[in-house]
Amino acid sequence: MTASKARSGDGDRFGKICQGIRRAILEAALMPGDRLPEDSLGESFGVSRTIARHALGQLAAEGLVELRRNRIATVSAPTPSDARDIFDIRVALERQVVQHLAGTLTDPQVAELKAIVEAEHAARHGPDGASIRLATEFHIRLAELTRKPILIRYVTEICYRAGLSLSSLGRPHSSECAINEHLALIEVIRTGPSDKASQMMAEHLEAVASRALLGGEGRQARDLVSILQPYAED
Amino acid sequence: MTASKARSGDGDRFGKICQGIRRAILEAALMPGDRLPEDSLGESFGVSRTIARHALGQLAAEGLVELRRNRIATVSAPTPSDARDIFDIRVALERQVVQHLAGTLTDPQVAELKAIVEAEHAARHGPDGASIRLATEFHIRLAELTRKPILIRYVTEICYRAGLSLSSLGRPHSSECAINEHLALIEVIRTGPSDKASQMMAEHLEAVASRALLGGEGRQARDLVSILQPYAED
DNA sequence: CCTGCCCAAATCGCATGCAGTTGCGCGCCA
DNA sequence: TGGCGCGCAACTGCATGCGATTTGGGCAGG
Numbered sequence A, B: 001m002t003a004s005k006a007r008s009g010d011g012d013r014f015g016k017i018c019q020g021i022r023r024a025i026l027e028a029a030l031m032p033g034d035r036l037p038e039d040s041l042g043e044s045f046g047v048s049r050t051i052a053r054h055a056l057g058q059l060a061a062e063g064l065v066e067l068r069r070n071r072i073a074t075v076s077a078p079t080p081s082d083a084r085d086i087f088d089i090r091v092a093l094e095r096q097v098v099q100h101l102a103g104t105l106t107d108p109q110v111a112e113l114k115a116i117v118e119a120e121h122a123a124r125h126g127p128d129g130a131s132i133r134l135a136t137e138f139h140i141r142l143a144e145l146t147r148k149p150i151l152i153r154y155v156t157e158i159c160y161r162a163g164l165s166l167s168s169l170g171r172p173h174s175s176e177c178a179i180n181e182h183l184a185l186i187e188v189i190r191t192g193p194s195d196k197a198s199q200m201m202a203e204h205l206e207a208v209a210s211r212a213l214l215g216g217e218g219r220q221a222r223d224l225v226s227i228l229q230p231y232a233e234d
Numbered sequence C: 001c002c003t004g005c006c007c008a009a010a011t012c013g014c015a016t017g018c019a020g021t022t023g024c025g026c027g028c029c030a
Numbered sequence D: 001t002g003g004c005g006c007g008c009a010a011c012t013g014c015a016t017g018c019g020a021t022t023t024g025g026g027c028a029g030g
Helices: A002-006 A013-026 A036-047 A049-062 A081-100 A107-122 A130-144 A149-169 A176-193 A194-214 A223-232 B013-026 B038-045 B049-061 B080-101 B105-121 B130-144 B148-167 B176-191 B194-212 B221-232
Strands: A073-075 B073-075
Touching: A013 A049, A013 A130, A013 A149, A036 B038, A049 A149, A049 B049, A073 B148, A081 A130, A081 A176, A081 A194, A081 B013, A081 B080, A081 B148, A107 A130, A107 A176, A130 A149, A130 A176, A130 B013, A149 A194, A149 B080, A176 A194, A194 B176, B013 B038, B013 B049, B013 B130, B073 B176, B080 B105, B080 B130, B080 B148, B080 B176, B105 B130, B105 B176, B130 B148, B130 B176, B148 B194, B194 B221
Parallel strands: none
Antiparallel strands: none
């Protein structure tokens, strides 16, 4: 499925485009509403429209890209309410991750996770995009440790969506605390009972969501679309 | 995506194919391993390979279809372990559904849900496929009542995957009890506290999973792939 | 009778071409 | 100056064509 297909490495042009756009979105290089015409996309990745088009379809299925008939594809613009839903789902899924993982981490796994957190620490004063990407990588890596392909897939997808929501709706930045929370998470997953670990993950994600989403001045100009949305539903 | 693109009705050939195959899989008309060549697919839906191919991509992203490079697409063959993961995730997601819904159901909504259960009752002696489809429809309708598009999307997807798992790994049938459980669910969602409703949903889904999955003689010939899988991973 | 090789048919991967739709800019009119 | 409508360029929707790859079945050899 997607996970196995995204595993680019051979001549997988399709996966390359998907991954490229995903990363661009995650790092906030692409912002909601940005246009993604098939032609120019294919050109910049050195392939024909066909593949670019296919990739856009995939990304639309993941919720990162919006596809309207006969219109240029755009980067999705999650509403605050979307963001709320995404984080609710994310909490539910990542609780499962830590529940399955609690007490099973091997030393190399712990080391790998700590290495990611260290990278986060190193990047904490760099561009915003890198921080978000690394934090996301931490959560995805955690999911991958479960070796449950379907869970991995959903966590990955929801993490990307969350990243998009953060970069478009969130405050400029607030990753400082997340780093400590990640370290604490590793510890509690390694040693703690699964309930406690699950609870801590839930609190961590809630903290991320409220630090970034609820506190700040979420709404900019383009938010009028989310305001008008209820009126346009019928 | 599904939600916004499912706005079918006009000339949406793409959505038609997706929905057609989804339904065929859900009703067990298509079984895991069945081949889905682009040509014949497009022919039977009256479109060119291009669209059929695109639809297969979408279904692969949803996990219903397996796509291997240069090979004919096949209906996915979930392993028992996949099925376990799917139901774990499904429990987590549907708990959210009933938590959001508890105590908010309007009378027409209750009536609509009861109508679906009634249809289940009517179809309880018909072909297996119809029962599974209606039970699935119940859960999806429940999710739709939350009006949370992203949650709806994930629940829908996971329900389809669960349906595929049931029809391929499950016993011939055991929907009798599910009908009563659905009725009980409606009641507790309508009146009960959200915790209780959430708990009942979890128990219902666990019951479905264990009735169908754990009890029976899950493994047939093709399961040797899942047996060999761990050895082939590196 | 079983095994292994080789070739033709089936099928996929991808680019390109054409037709239909959108929307943007420019000129016209108030 | 500001609003309106028209026409063209850009873009998408989709089909088809060609080369590459897999498959499975026949034939030769053990």
